[in-house]
Amino acid sequence: MNTTGNTILVSGGGSGIGLALAQRWHDAGNIVIITGRNAAKLDAAITGRPNMSAMTLDVTDADAIATFAKDIVAKHPGLNVLVNNAGIMSSEDASAKRDLADAEATVLTNVLGPIRLTDALIDHLATQNDAAIVNVTSGLAFVPLPKAPTYSATKAAMHSYSVALRIQLAGEVEVIELAPPAVRTDLTPGQSTRENYMPLDDFADEVMALFAQAPTPEEILVQNVLPLRHAEANGTVPQVLGMLASL
Template sequence: MKTSGNTILVTGGGSGIGRALAQRWHDSGNVVIVAGRRVEALEETASGRDNLHAMAFDAEDSGAIDSFAETLVGRFPELNVLVNNAGIMRTEDATSRRDLTDAEQTIATNLLGPIRLTNALIDHLAAQADSALINVTSGLAFVPLPAAPTYSATKAAMHSYTQALRAKLAGKVEVIELAPPAVQTELTPGQSTRAGYQPLEEFADEVMGLLAQQPTPPEILVQNVHPLRFAERDRTFEERLAFLAQH
């Protein structure tokens, strides 16, 4: 992936990982569009930065994705990088019958949203030079958090989906997976100051360094996520799962 001269769409760019990476890409000489539900947050991301633009986008709204993609490409015909970052994480008690609204919204946002947006933009991306698709998954794709089973499942599904896309799009679109560890963001209440989680700025700096490697690794894995990503290889899966079950 080129480090500069791209036109990049980052969903979920109003806060957390999306905001941090969008601003770093912008600082590196890229045109960046941040998209998400909270327009005020997006405008804060873009404030004072020429060529960093905000657009409203709801990953859960299947009916609006095609029209969003059409408007996006009309405004930014040189778009060549899609970053599927938008996501929600909600805890669930799966030990007894429960309301599945949170689970269904998680699937719609974290799994169907990226699939639908990728589908809407894939023909355009495939026609661009130096095009790339980055799917943001999670270390929990590899060892699930029992308190967030649906979130973990959507990230595991996106890992598989990304692998399949990489095989099918070889030579057309570069497909990259970014799997974060636990990072200090507001993905869940209180997470931005939670001890033991990687500071956001440190995480973003490490990610940008990995993305700058040539060739770009197919999986962007900061050091903190290695224990989860390689748990099965290292035969520590049950140990890691037992640890996460306590949280």
């Protein structure tokens, strides 16, 4: 993936990891479009940034995605990079019968959302030079967080989806997986101030350095996520799972 000269769409770009990366890509000389459901956050994110724009989008709405895809291609015909970053995370107690609304919303947002957005834009992306899809997963795709079983499962699904998509799109669209560790964002209550989580700026800086490698790695993995990513190969899943269970 080129580091500059792109037109990049970042879903969930109004805050957290999406915003941090969107601003760094913009600083590097790319045209960047961010999406999200909160118009006020989007407007604040692009203030004072020419060539960075915002469009509202609810990735849980299939009809809205279809309309959005037509609109963004019309407004930005040079669009060549899609970053599927929008996601939600909830703690769950699955030890007894419960209301599954949060679990269902997590699957809809974290799996169907990026699949639908990719599908809506793939024909256009396949015609572009230096096209790429970046799917943001998680270290929890490889070792689940027991208190967030559905979230962990959605990220495992998107890891698998990315691997398969990479084969199908070989030679047409580059498919890159970005798997963050625990980062200080507002993804869950209190997460932005947790001492043992990676500072957002440090994470974004390391990610951008990895994207600058040539060729771009198929998986963007900062040092903090490597114990999760390689746990199965290293035979350390029980230890890592135990650590996660204690959180």
